[in-house]
Amino acid sequence: MAIRPLLHQFALSRNRRNPSLLLSPLSVPSPSLIFILRRIASAASPISGPPPHDRRHSHQKTSAYQQYRVRPLSPPETLAQKIGKAVRRSGAPSKARVYADVNVILPKEYWDYESLTVQWGEQDDYEVVRKVGRGKYSEVFEGVHCTDNEKCIIKILKPVKKKKIKREIKILQNLCGGPNIVKLLDIVRDQQSKTPSLIFEYVNNTDFKVLYPTLSDYDIRYYIYELLK
Template sequence: MARVYADVNQNMPRAYWDYDSVNISEPRLLFPSLCACWGLLDNYEVVRKIGRGKYSEVFEGINVVNYQKCVIKVLKPVKKKKIKREIKILQNLAGGPNIVALLDVVRDSQSKTPSLIFEYVNNTDFRSLYPKFNDFDVRYYIFELLKALDFCHSKGIMHRDVKPHNVMIDHENRKLRLIDWGLAEFYHPGTEYNVRVASRYFKGPELLVDFQEYDYSLDMWSLGAMFASMIFRKEPFFHGNSNSDQLVKIAKVLGTDELFDYLDKYEIELDAQYDDILGRFQRKPWHSFVTSDNQRFVSNEAIDFLDKLLRYDHQERLTAKEAMGHPYFNPIRDEANLQAYMNGAPGVV
């Protein structure tokens, strides 16, 4: 069971988490605010394609009524239930810190293909942006991401796909948004969830060993894997070429004895395929990843913070709220320092 926010959904009315009951009706021209209705497709025009995923194609668009830029996410044919879940979660998280804003939901009258309309973020691809970051940038953006994670967890929701591709950063305006809530799910204690979530390099060990009773702490592993790649300048940090190889890559860093302790604690039986590929590995000290190229990012607090995230045992990982209180973020909590940074100074650590 989750160490925090375990009973959020239990304490909410069923309508909050029962996304199956979501019903989006035809556009209501009179009093549109009175119902969950499809918006008007003609209000939006596609400008250019900016991305695609397993479940959608994404375009930069424009609202032709107010000329505001937006993002149009055209959903590929998937189960209605999945679409309802994403919409319900985005509605529940509306207005939360650093959560991408859902502005409208529209659909093509012929094909019935639904599209989600989001706020536009002037994102720079992480592959070109992260190498330009200084130490303060890394602290600042990880802290901003933690705000989004603590908020969604406090609302009873696991993101389940935290990775650089889903973190939009407008660096000029110091703005971060956590996007793509298509795999997000409501947390109910004792529920067995699908382990086929998250992207390989950011999958927590619990997913790789088929432990289904996971919780919000899955997102904290993914954040830890992201953080490791940022401070050690190694993208991705755990680079497996299959799900089974991903666990091997993790074991080469965290050790196999520690892995077996974890499996024993939760009475998890490892798939037979690992018999031939796992081997025995000693735990590697974090300092062994320090090079002349990355040492300016790797303070003792950074190592301590990382160590408290990348734990096999999900119950040992910091929660998002605990993570925000870690000394690594002291420079961010210094009001004058942060203000100078927001005004364009590089930030002082």
């Protein structure tokens, strides 16, 4: 683009309005002409790419996109995983929200298991049929009552302290008749080895190792609720 003819035309248009400017030579441009020169030069050779202002905005948009980038959704946690992550606060005392003062209200015989006098039944009234399970402190068998041929469960306890045996018996006696609690029918002991056994009602159930893998989170919540209610 020819810059000098443009400046000459601009000077003529200004001189028509102000004749005194005819005395000003073009070789000495005024500050206003320098400003016009800069504008014409910028229009003649445009800078490639977006203006600095636009580039700054585009950079800000890119940064915002990177900041709020969508992440892939992780699979939801199971109930067992949530329970495993639960941690009790340090120094916080453990106290039940309901039924916390029951031992204060009820008589001493209700909670003082060490003073329990066990009423032993006759071991010969029961007969072992087959083994159905075992635990850390006992072995469990299916049995029958010899008099009425009624099925029952015989839990033969391993040698432990008498205090632990009395505590388990007292808890079972206190909970007897409650919802979802297996009924304790009798307490027997071998006359020679003094090994105690607990006699429970028979419940036709599915083995836990077989049942547990088939349970959903809803099933586990339901059974825990039934145990705690």
